[in-house]
Amino acid sequence: MAKTLLDKIWDQHLVAPEGPDRPALLYIDLHLIHEVTSPQAFRLLKSRGLNVRRPDLCLATADHSVPSSQAEADGRRTYVDSVAEEQVRLLGQHCAEFNIPYHGLGSEHQGIVHVIGPELGATQPGKTIVCGDSHTSTHGAFGALAFGIGTSEVGHVLASQCLLQRKPKSFAITVNGKLQAGVSAKDLILAIIQKLGMHGGTGYVFEYRGSAIEALSMEERMTVCNMSIEAGARAGLIAPDETTFQYLHGRKMVPQGADWDRAVEKWRQLFSDSDAVFDRELVLNADEIEPMLTYGTNPGMSVGVTHNLPKYPDPNHQKAMAYMGFEKTRALTEEKVDVVFIGSCTNSRISDLRAAAQIFRNRTVAKGVRALVVPGSVAVKKQAESEGLDQVFLAAGAEWREPCCSMCIAMNGDQLQPGELAVSTSNRNFEGRQGKGGRTLLASPQAAAAAAINGRVTDPRLFLEVGHAAATSV
Amino acid sequence: MQPLRQFKAKSVSIPAANIDTDQIIPARFLKVTIKEGLGQHLFSDWRYTSDGQPNPNFVLNQALAEGAQILLAGDNFGCGSSREHAPWALVDYGFRAIVSTSFADIFRNNATKNGLLPIVVSAEVHQDLSQQVGAEWSVDLESCVLRDANGNETPFAIDPFSRTCLLRGQDELDFILSHQTEIKNFERKAS
Ligand code: SF4
Numbered sequence: 001m002a003k004t005l006l007d008k009i010w011d012q013h014l015v016a017p018e019g020p021d022r023p024a025l026l027y028i029d030l031h032l033i034h035e036v037t038s039p040q041a042f043r044l045l046k047s048r049g050l051n052v053r054r055p056d057l058c059l060a061t062a063d064h065s066v067p068s069s070q071a072e073a074d075g076r077r078t079y080v081d082s083v084a085e086e087q088v089r090l091l092g093q094h095c096a097e098f099n100i101p102y103h104g105l106g107s108e109h110q111g112i113v114h115v116i117g118p119e120l121g122a123t124q125p126g127k128t129i130v131c132g133d134s135h136t137s138t139h140g141a142f143g144a145l146a147f148g149i150g151t152s153e154v155g156h157v158l159a160s161q162c163l164l165q166r167k168p169k170s171f172a173i174t175v176n177g178k179l180q181a182g183v184s185a186k187d188l189i190l191a192i193i194q195k196l197g198m199h200g201g202t203g204y205v206f207e208y209r210g211s212a213i214e215a216l217s218m219e220e221r222m223t224v225c226n227m228s229i230e231a232g233a234r235a236g237l238i239a240p241d242e243t244t245f246q247y248l249h250g251r252k253m254v255p256q257g258a259d260w261d262r263a264v265e266k267w268r269q270l271f272s273d274s275d276a277v278f279d280r281e282l283v284l285n286a287d288e289i290e291p292m293l294t295y296g297t298n299p300g301m302s303v304g305v306t307h308n309l310p311k312y313p314d315p316n317h318q319k320a321m322a323y324m325g326f327e328k329t330r331a332l333t334e335e336k337v338d339v340v341f342i343g344s345c346t347n348s349r350i351s352d353l354r355a356a357a358q359i360f361r362n363r364t365v366a367k368g369v370r371a372l373v374v375p376g377s378v379a380v381k382k383q384a385e386s387e388g389l390d391q392v393f394l395a396a397g398a399e400w401r402e403p404c405c406s407m408c409i410a411m412n413g414d415q416l417q418p419g420e421l422a423v424s425t426s427n428r429n430f431e432g433r434q435g436k437g438g439r440t441l442l443a444s445p446q447a448a449a450a451a452a453i454n455g456r457v458t459d460p461r462l463f464l465e466v467g468h469a470a471a472t473s474v
Numbered sequence: 475m476q477p478l479r480q481f482k483a484k485s486v487s488i489p490a491a492n493i494d495t496d497q498i499i500p501a502r503f504l505k506v507t508i509k510e511g512l513g514q515h516l517f518s519d520w521r522y523t524s525d526g527q528p529n530p531n532f533v534l535n536q537a538l539a540e541g542a543q544i545l546l547a548g549d550n551f552g553c554g555s556s557r558e559h560a561p562w563a564l565v566d567y568g569f570r571a572i573v574s575t576s577f578a579d580i581f582r583n584n585a586t587k588n589g590l591l592p593i594v595v596s597a598e599v600h601q602d603l604s605q606q607v608g609a610e611w612s613v614d615l616e617s618c619v620l621r622d623a624n625g626n627e628t629p630f631a632i633d634p635f636s637r638t639c640l641l642r643g644q645d646e647l648d649f650i651l652s653h654q655t656e657i658k659n660f661e662r663k664a665s
Contacts, residue, residue, distance in 0.1 A: 015656050015660045021635060022634075022635050025656065036504050036505075036557075037557065040507070040558075043508070048647075064501075065505055087505050087506075087507055090507050132556060134554065134555050134580060148555075148556035148580055149580070150557075150580060151509075151557075152558060152584065152645075152646070152647075153583070155647065156647055156650055159647060161657065164649075199549075199553060199576060202550070202576065232550070232579070234579055298494070298553075316548070410501060411502060411505065428494075428554060428555075430494045430497065430554060431496070432496060433496050436500070436519050
């Protein structure tokens, strides 16, 4: 029978099949771990005298609660408070106790968990990957079935390397055409979430396909898959291809030599059969997508940068507009911006930083705007510095900070003040997500950089010498 | 985990749709390494004013909400992050069931693992229920029925496995660990 990519990966990982009275037991190939959603799971293990079954299939890092400020003269890092510091210390202790590979502060591989997995080559096609973190969907860019789990489930996987799951339904999202100049993968996924709404994907695994998807680099594919969860989907998948193999080749944790060839051979089987049937389908045309920004309090509420804000009578819409203070706003380009955040597991990779730097180069951040650039990992930071991107940001008046989640989640002290408006390359614009009372507009690195330079929401194409942009901007 | 079979309790409503886990418990409270005591931070940004005082306009600070154990909430409850701190906070505060027209996947999974029952009802039933918040409703997980204050009975669906675990107060890990042989066989085949 014809199989979808989801079917193939699912079937290869069944330890015990699903029945009416029980979920399937699924084997997990890679368990990513961070400090926030793991301590209670380790505690559970210890209280029951259990061991970690496969520490070799775990990979841990510290990213949410760690500071983005530089080390003090004596090498110490200053945390936002002792609770955060204790949380990170405890992760290190648990990893040591259970023999789990840990890339904490000071490691050359430290960084946001969804940035370092792919970077190290731990993320591979056909794997099942979980993490106590909803943006685990990022790793689906490699054709891995990757999804977020709760802390109880983190405990289950630690103890058994398995997870109880009902099989999700499949959803093909076909993107034909080609993204236009100045339009990024972030704009594409925002447009998809806008179409589906915040829970149009609930119960499904997305498979992104079509010419516009095939044309994306791995980092762009990660941006797309990263935000699958924002439409409610369990996971996002993209079938692996030459782009995938090229990205992975030679990375630290991938097979080498003859084993590499064998692995690629196996990975080439990972695609949806041409006559496979999906439970749902959506087709869209990339040519029509323009730079997008969110205007409301969930990632489904977005608008093309040249468009006026929609007005709906729906009370949820009204509530969001009231929170954002946009009741009288016609278009986002009217809005003055206080903070620009470039970072997060959605957009903190080297290509994101290059895109932002292209706009920052030889320009200055507008007066009164605080711009933060936070690389996703130590490796990204080093690469950016070797290309001189840090100097571009600093010369423009932006801050160049240490790798972590930073203002994406505002746990480490990097946060908005009440009322401040941010253009952010992260993935969630929920009320208070970036600090209590803060207001978030999600956008691409290009649009965020453009907002930093102009001090207000701006069509990034204006800075990119894209022919038609001047005509369409206000 | 306490077994959950049937109970009768007061209801309260937060009608907003898409209540995300950042609203249920903001991220700054996730630095703790235990799961107890998070009820004090439940809906923190709505519940307290910027100077830390209870916000009198928020329903949980009003007399009618006192002792409520059933929360009637808008569509797509629990969307956003995978933090299990959300059900921990709801349970610690005293909630035992959430009634909505739909739930986000990860939240629903996390809820049942903590003895918190997600009940999905139709938009019509949701509308009827919203007319009688503050009243006592009964939840019967044995027969999968929600009985409102007027005696109307609404059957609800729940994953049979989650239901069994809730009824027995059983945690899923024991069930998983009973598969040792299957897991070993799988690992042998895969290597
Ligand atoms: S960058 Fe943001 S979304 Fe990504 S893992 Fe960190 S907190 Fe979560």
